[in-house]
Amino acid sequence: xxxxxxxxxxxxxxxxxxxxxxxxxxxxxxxxxxxxxxxxxxxxxxxxxxxxxxxxxxxxxxxxxxxxxxxxxxxxxxxxxxxxxxxxxxxxxxxxxxxxxxxxxxxxxxxxxxxxxxxxxxxxxxxxxxxxxxxxxxxxxxxxxxxxxxxxxxxxxxxxxxxxxxxxxxxxxxxxxxxxxxxxxxxxxxxxxxxxxxxxxxxxxxxxxxxxxxxxxxxxxxxxxxxxxxxxxxxxxxxxxxxxxxxxxxxxxxxxxxxxxxxxxxxxxxxxxxxxxxxxxxxxxxxxxxxxxxxxxxxxxxxxxxxxxxxxxxxxxxxxxxxxxxxxxxxxxxxxxxxxxxxxxxxxxxxxxxxxxxxxxxxxxxxxxxxxxxxxxxxxxxxxxxxxxxxxxxxxxxxxxxxxxxxxxxxxxxxxxxxxxxxxxxxxxxxxxxxxxxxxxxxxxxxxxxxxxxxxxxxxxxxxxxxxxxxxxxxxxxxxxxxxxxxxxxxxxxxxxxxxxxxxxxxxxxxxxxxxxxxxxxxxxxxxxxxxxxxxxxxxxxxxxxxxxxxxxxxxxxxxxxxxxxxxxxxxxxxxxxxxxxxxxxxxxxxxxxxxxxxxxxxxxxxxxxxxxxxxxxxxxxxxxxxxxxxxxxxxxxxxxxxxxxxxxxxxxxxxxxxxxxxxxxxxxxxxxxxxxxxxxxxx
Numbered sequence: 001x002x003x004x005x006x007x008x009x010x011x012x013x014x015x016x017x018x019x020x021x022x023x024x025x026x027x028x029x030x031x032x033x034x035x036x037x038x039x040x041x042x043x044x045x046x047x048x049x050x051x052x053x054x055x056x057x058x059x060x061x062x063x064x065x066x067x068x069x070x071x072x073x074x075x076x077x078x079x080x081x082x083x084x085x086x087x088x089x090x091x092x093x094x095x096x097x098x099x100x101x102x103x104x105x106x107x108x109x110x111x112x113x114x115x116x117x118x119x120x121x122x123x124x125x126x127x128x129x130x131x132x133x134x135x136x137x138x139x140x141x142x143x144x145x146x147x148x149x150x151x152x153x154x155x156x157x158x159x160x161x162x163x164x165x166x167x168x169x170x171x172x173x174x175x176x177x178x179x180x181x182x183x184x185x186x187x188x189x190x191x192x193x194x195x196x197x198x199x200x201x202x203x204x205x206x207x208x209x210x211x212x213x214x215x216x217x218x219x220x221x222x223x224x225x226x227x228x229x230x231x232x233x234x235x236x237x238x239x240x241x242x243x244x245x246x247x248x249x250x251x252x253x254x255x256x257x258x259x260x261x262x263x264x265x266x267x268x269x270x271x272x273x274x275x276x277x278x279x280x281x282x283x284x285x286x287x288x289x290x291x292x293x294x295x296x297x298x299x300x301x302x303x304x305x306x307x308x309x310x311x312x313x314x315x316x317x318x319x320x321x322x323x324x325x326x327x328x329x330x331x332x333x334x335x336x337x338x339x340x341x342x343x344x345x346x347x348x349x350x351x352x353x354x355x356x357x358x359x360x361x362x363x364x365x366x367x368x369x370x371x372x373x374x375x376x377x378x379x380x381x382x383x384x385x386x387x388x389x390x391x392x393x394x395x396x397x398x399x400x401x402x403x404x405x406x407x408x409x410x411x412x413x414x415x416x417x418x419x420x421x422x423x424x425x426x427x428x429x430x431x432x433x434x435x436x437x438x439x440x441x442x443x444x445x446x447x448x449x450x451x452x453x454x455x456x457x458x459x460x461x462x463x464x465x466x467x468x469x470x471x472x473x474x475x476x477x478x479x480x481x482x483x484x485x486x487x488x489x490x491x492x493x494x495x496x497x498x499x500x501x502x503x504x505x506x507x508x509x510x511x512x513x514x515x516x517x518x519x520x521x522x523x524x525x526x527x528x529x530x531x532x533x534x535x536x537x538x539x540x541x542x543x544x545x546x547x548x549x550x551x552x553x554x555x556x557x558x559x560x561x562x563x564x565x566x567x568x569x570x571x572x573x574x575x576x577x578x579x580x581x582x583x584x585x586x587x588x589x590x591x592x593x594x595x596x597x598x599x600x601x602x603x604x605x606x607x608x609x610x611x612x613x614x615x616x617x618x619x620x621x622x623x624x625x626x627x628x629x630x631x632x633x634x635x636x637x638x639x640x641x642x643x644x645x646x647x648x649x650x651x652x653x654x655x656x657x658x659x660x661x662x663x664x665x666x667x668x669x670x671x672x673x674x675x676x677x678x679x680x681x682x683x684x
Contacts (some may be wrong), residue, residue: 001065002134005051006040007152011071012080018051024077028360030064031056038133041125052133060347062256066154069344076325076361085152088271090114092264093285098162098226102289103173107196108208111172111230111289112263114271115162118142118280120220127277136249141279142218142225145270147249154344155229155258155266156250158198158206160216162224167201170226172208172289179204182214183246195240196232209237209254210246225280227270229263242428257346260294294343301354302336309355312367322361323354384476387514387573388465391478394513395463398506400480403462405444407469408434413443416528416554422470437469441479442528442568446550449481449566450558459484461498465573477545479570480506483560500533500549503567507537507547510571515581516540519611520547528554529568537571540579545571595626595653596664601684602675606635606644613646613679620674622667624659627651645684 005018014021022032033054040050055070063069068085075082094100097115102108120140122128127148128138136147146157162168175191181204182188189207191197196208206212209232218225238255241247264286274280301323307313319337323330329340341348348354359367392402410433414423418439429435438444441464452460461482467474486498504520511518516539525534526546534548547569556562604613614628632647639645650671652664675681 012075041129063344086272087268091285095284107236116280155262160226161222164216165200169201171199183211229266231260259344261343297341400461445481483566517582601647602681
């Protein structure tokens with residue numbers, strides 16, 4: 001919001017320098033973006049160089065998007081009275097010149113209009129120079145007055161050429177299906193029934209709260225205008241502007257919420273300005289359509305609550321001065337004040353909002369830096385926080401990099417990872433690229449890998465922790481995507497690209513940290529993975545994720561070469577949390593007695609998981625078996641088709657004594673017998 005200092009001083013006699021004024025308002029929550037200078041033409045004297053302060057106004061303070069709003073803040077900060085600008089007081093009465101019908105009071109709670117006779121000409125230099133300094137291009141005296149009132153009071157206005165309105169009617173209604181309008185920017189726009197328009201007897205003449213129409217535009221030949229001033233429902237204006245791709249000074253104020261008491265005041269100020277510059281006079285009174293007048297809100301402000309929230313006692317006199325200076329009406333009671341909220345403060349709805357007002361003008365820099373006392377113990381932390389930190393630490397230690405991708409993705413990408421009926425679309429997406437909620441974290445990681453590949457990063461291992469959403473609900477997951485070399489190049493060995501088992505090792509490392517036992521089922525896997533290099537991950541008998549190589553067609557759709565292998569894994573951490581954890585790890589002393597290792601080679605079906613072989617061995621072995629490790633896998637000459645030769649090393653040790661060869665051989669005989677019985681194994 002750009003404000004000319006001399007313009008602001010017409011509402012409050014502040015003598016502080018522009019720099020001091022900017023710093024004072026910045027300390028009260030209005031960040032000063034810049035201080036510029038402009039050539040300003042005053043009323044009846046020589047031009048001078050004036051300061052223009054540009055403040056950043058947060059979305060919750062639409063009242064500060066005006067000269068009067070910032071002047072009110074300055075008046076309170078410097079304990080100065082406000083001055084009222086001249087207004088042309090008009091009676092409330094229907095005009096014989098125009099008929100105004102409010103058909104959609106839910107989208108427009110108040111609509112006011114006045115008919116005026118005008119003489120179109122350029123605006124006087126003082127008015128035009130102020131508009132230019134505030135970033136508004138002067139057009140003609142009538143349009144400039146509407147813009148002047150918008151900047152001064154924060155009340156948007158629009159002028160219609162009365163002679164261009166069919167049957168001299170204004171109807172505030174929803175747009176009709178298939179209706180179109182050519183707006184002031186010269187663009188023909190399609191409307192829908194959810195949009196509010198200002199129409200004459202035949203067609204739409206303005207998009208309510210956003211932009212006027214070209215057919216009823218004020219021109220050099222205009223003799224009579226209808227000047228409108230309204231209050232529109234913020235959500236309606238925001239959605240309309242978004243659908244039409246329009247953002248204007250008017251919509252920026254309406255979509256945040258304007259003062260429902262301001263429409264008539266805005267018309268009276270505009271009429272005073274038109275008379276002052278000789279541009280026109282009102283013909284008749286103000287037509288005010290206000291079917292359901294709003295009752296003022298009253299909030300209880302407790303003295304003790306102020307001290308608790310701010311950590312500092314503020315004397316009653318200061319509290320009363322701050323609130324009344326900002327336009328509130330504060331009536332003292334036993335424990336504080338009953339505060340009536342002015343209609344221009346649409347952001348104040350709770351007691352804490354009033355305390356914020358007191359804190360702003362008391363000075364945040366004067367508040368002590370102490371922690372508030374706790375009356376109740378804090379709730380225990382969400383266990384998912386510690387779990388996520390552990391998973392993140394494990395994967396970072398393994399050499400992966402964490403990625404943060406968008407929760408919104410495009411529908412074609414999401415369709416690779418979920419059924420169309422389960423994908424959740426977004427009602428008002430920012431663009432087609434962000435049209436649905438992500439059903440899988442893999443989608444975002446694939447895009448991140450493509451981004452890295454396009455920047456000559458060939459070896460990439462990324463992971464992400466985040467939420468996924470389908471129509472079945474939301475779940476917290478971790479996903480890993482790995483492509484390129486399994487380890488960095490080194491002179492001592494040849495390069496090796498990442499494979500399924502590298503990624504499986506990462507997943508197992510995460511499971512170990514979470515004290516979970518996982519099962520990999522290669523006979524079932526999602527359709528976006530490649531058969532023979534994919535598996536479903538189960539925990540405690542429940543599906544907890546998937547692992548495997550991404551289908552080349554999906555890889556190429558992301559802009560990566562189809563022959564580049566991308567391995568991905570995704571674990572549902574919420575589902576894993578419901579599974580029974582594995583036995584906790586216990587510390588043990590170093591063994592005092594030697595171990596005995598025996599190797600065994602067996603031929604089994606190539607579809608048999610190695611985990612099943614290990615399970616059979618452990619169930620048949622005595623407690624002295626301390627480890628089972630595969631060290632060779634062979635298919636080829638000498639091994640029947642659809643069979644595989646597995647070589648395993650079994651290590652035995654007793655914590656109490658040295659084992660004998662006979663004991664170990666007995667254990668080996670029992671293990672071989674179990675393998676033959678359970679898996680039809682053949683010992684080599």
